[in-house]
Amino acid sequence: MAAEGGNGKGAAGPSGPRTYPDFSAPTVDKVMVEERAAALGKRSIKKEAKVAGLLLSIAMMDLTTLEGKDSPGKVTQLCQKAMRPHASPEVPPCAAICVYPKLVPVAKHALAGSSVKVASVATAFPSGLSALDVKLDDVRRAVAWGADEIDMVIDRGALLAGEKTRIFDEIAATKEACGSAHLKVILETGELGTYDLVREASQIAMLAGADFIKTSTGKVTPAATPAVTLVMLEAIRDFFYATGKRIGMKPAGGIRTAKQALHYLVLVKETLGDAWLTPDLFRLGASTLLNDVLMQLETQRTGAYQSGDYFSKD
Amino acid sequence: MARAKDKDTAGAPARTDERENGFVPPARLSVRKAYKMLVGGQFVRSESGRYIQVADPMSLGGTKENVPWASRKDVRDAVVVARGAWEGWSGRTAYNRGQILYRLAEMLEARQGELARSLERGGLEASRAATETAVAIDRVVSYAGWADKYQSLFSSLNPVAGPHFNFTVPESMGVVGVVAPARPALLGLLGAVLPIITAGNTAIVLASEEDPRTALVLGEALATSDLPGGVINVLTGRAAELLPHLAKHMEVAALDLHGVTPELARKAEEAAIVNVKRVRTRSIDEAAWFDADGATSPRWIERFVEMKTIWHPSGA
Numbered sequence: 001m002a003a004e005g006g007n008g009k010g011a012a013g014p015s016g017p018r019t020y021p022d023f024s025a026p027t028v029d030k031v032m033v034e035e036r037a038a039a040l041g042k043r044s045i046k047k048e049a050k051v052a053g054l055l056l057s058i059a060m061m062d063l064t065t066l067e068g069k070d071s072p073g074k075v076t077q078l079c080q081k082a083m084r085p086h087a088s089p090e091v092p093p094c095a096a097i098c099v100y101p102k103l104v105p106v107a108k109h110a111l112a113g114s115s116v117k118v119a120s121v122a123t124a125f126p127s128g129l130s131a132l133d134v135k136l137d138d139v140r141r142a143v144a145w146g147a148d149e150i151d152m153v154i155d156r157g158a159l160l161a162g163e164k165t166r167i168f169d170e171i172a173a174t175k176e177a178c179g180s181a182h183l184k185v186i187l188e189t190g191e192l193g194t195y196d197l198v199r200e201a202s203q204i205a206m207l208a209g210a211d212f213i214k215t216s217t218g219k220v221t222p223a224a225t226p227a228v229t230l231v232m233l234e235a236i237r238d239f240f241y242a243t244g245k246r247i248g249m250k251p252a253g254g255i256r257t258a259k260q261a262l263h264y265l266v267l268v269k270e271t272l273g274d275a276w277l278t279p280d281l282f283r284l285g286a287s288t289l290l291n292d293v294l295m296q297l298e299t300q301r302t303g304a305y306q307s308g309d310y311f312s313k314d
Numbered sequence: 315m316a317r318a319k320d321k322d323t324a325g326a327p328a329r330t331d332e333r334e335n336g337f338v339p340p341a342r343l344s345v346r347k348a349y350k351m352l353v354g355g356q357f358v359r360s361e362s363g364r365y366i367q368v369a370d371p372m373s374l375g376g377t378k379e380n381v382p383w384a385s386r387k388d389v390r391d392a393v394v395v396a397r398g399a400w401e402g403w404s405g406r407t408a409y410n411r412g413q414i415l416y417r418l419a420e421m422l423e424a425r426q427g428e429l430a431r432s433l434e435r436g437g438l439e440a441s442r443a444a445t446e447t448a449v450a451i452d453r454v455v456s457y458a459g460w461a462d463k464y465q466s467l468f469s470s471l472n473p474v475a476g477p478h479f480n481f482t483v484p485e486s487m488g489v490v491g492v493v494a495p496a497r498p499a500l501l502g503l504l505g506a507v508l509p510i511i512t513a514g515n516t517a518i519v520l521a522s523e524e525d526p527r528t529a530l531v532l533g534e535a536l537a538t539s540d541l542p543g544g545v546i547n548v549l550t551g552r553a554a555e556l557l558p559h560l561a562k563h564m565e566v567a568a569l570d571l572h573g574v575t576p577e578l579a580r581k582a583e584e585a586a587i588v589n590v591k592r593v594r595t596r597s598i599d600e601a602a603w604f605d606a607d608g609a610t611s612p613r614w615i616e617r618f619v620e621m622k623t624i625w626h627p628s629g630a
Contacts, residue, residue: 302588303562304562304563304564304585304588305390305393305559305562305563305564305565306564306565307397307563307564307565307589308565309564309565310564310589
């Protein structure tokens with residue numbers, strides 16, 4: 001049970017002991033959570049409902065490029081695509097572009113005047129294995145360059161070693177470094193091993209001040225799965241009941257098909273309800289997903305199955 | 315001990331029947347086979363759960379057998395895997411494709427009896443079934459030979475008025491949809507598909523509606539050959555239902571239609587306009603499929619290649 005709101009008051013300095021909220025979280029029934037997550041993927045969503053769901057998934061998409069070879073040209077092109085994913089007017093812009101800090105100014109310039117936000121990974125992404133001041137500097141710089149949202153990674157090694165308070169402090173310090181920028185906390189669930197630890201990590205992140213919790217960096221398999229997303233959604237639900245605060249959710253990594261996107265929307269709807277079906281509280285982190293969704297929309301519009309050859313690659 | 319005993323009795327005439335050994339064979343339940351389509355190297359039923367009933371004259375009491383009745387979505391799934399297989403298949407050396415085709419002939423040879431029996435069950439006399447199977451296997455060998463030879467026949471060095479080398483070479487097209495002829499069910503299917511895959515394309519075949527079961531038996535041989543999954547995908551169902559979806563699909567590069575009614579062919583050609591698909595119809599009578607000279611002409615390969623012309627400065 002969360003004893004207090006959990007808004008971190010900044011990094012704990014070497015001065016004096018501090019008290020922490022209760023991190024304990026209920027254990028997760030592995031079999032049932034996988035069963036329920038899979039069952040929620042079996043809905044038949046057709047015609048108008050499918051089109052509405054696909055359009056919503058585009059509006060919730062964090063169009064992502066996180067490669068070592070990312071260039072200003074590629075990011076600019078991706079920004080154009082995020083602002084206008086398709087020629088047809090009913091297709092909305094994506095929610096955000098997600099890039100490395102160095103490319104934030106490029107994205108900011110390309111997206112000027114649009115509704116598309118700039119999200120930047122930071123804190124020594126993807127491993128998070130750097131000194132805290134280096135990580136915080138990374139965050140402050142990304143914010144100074146214009147990032148609206150920061151996607152931080154937690155130090156999984158520390159969490160697996162049981163250093164929960166350290167994770168809490170780092171998240172709280174990062175939240176402070178973000179200033180007005182929104183903070184998404186990447187748990188990298190593929191490295192945590194158990195659903196129990198995912199649930200606990202979610203709890204720590206939310207108590208420490210995360211605006212969003214996010215499954216994965218996309219650099220580790222397994223990345224987002226429906227089951228792990230369901231565990232995190234349930235943590236968000238219980239946190240809401242306990243504190244009245246609405247925390248956002250972002251599954252990322254391995255979401256490539258329109259069908260998967262709809263599956264995640266069903267998970268959100270069934271766990272958290274309509275209030276969370278907005279880009280302010282739910283995002284899909286993906287790079288290749290957008291084309292598949294656009295192809296499905298074209299299939300619905302024309303009645304003919306589409307080919308990737310007719311859609312821009314980046 | 316037991317070995318020594320065996321040795322003692324080895325010389326004696328083997329008159330010991332099962333009963334003497336105390337073994338009475340139990341009455342068996344018949345083990346009936348679920349025939350499945352071949353998509354991406356996997357044996358699949360139709361996602362729709364539909365079946366077509368096919369007569370089984372060799373069974374007692376004239377029962378019928380179920381073969382899958384493919385749906386629009388099965389076509390879609392097959393196109394996805396065929397497209398996925400295309401890069402690998404067309405990227406192999408021509409010589410390697412020839413070797414793989416020859417390996418397919420080896421696999422078919424081993425299943426000759428089963429294929430012939432299936433043709434019989436599909437309504438052919440035993441002698442005709444045996445002939446068709448033999449000719450079909452020989453057809454595979456012929457195209458295995460063509461695999462690294464047709465390129466030289468279709469390519470040309472073009473005289474141009476300028477300091478350039480100018481040459482034209484054939485390339486594969488991509489995914490080709492095939493409607494196999496009703497008869498001959500086995501030879502017609504292979505005869506239609508072989509030139510297409512020899513050229514480096516991948517294929518989705520809608521099998522003969524008169525004898526769909528044989529195509530599925532063939533699929534079992536295809537799956538055990540070295541042919542990569544997805545190069546030949548075999549669907550059974552109704553061409554009139556499935557062809558329009560294949561023809562509309564933006565990922566399909568060409569169609570090869572055999573024995574399709576003029577109305578259906580016209581419908582396919584109209585739907586094919588969206589991505590300027592190449593549509594070829596081929597109506598030859600049953601006997602022509604057996605004519606080795608005519609049916610193994612490299613002109614059949616030429617129908618599904620794209621000619622690429624390259625200008626290169628010669629410096630002269």
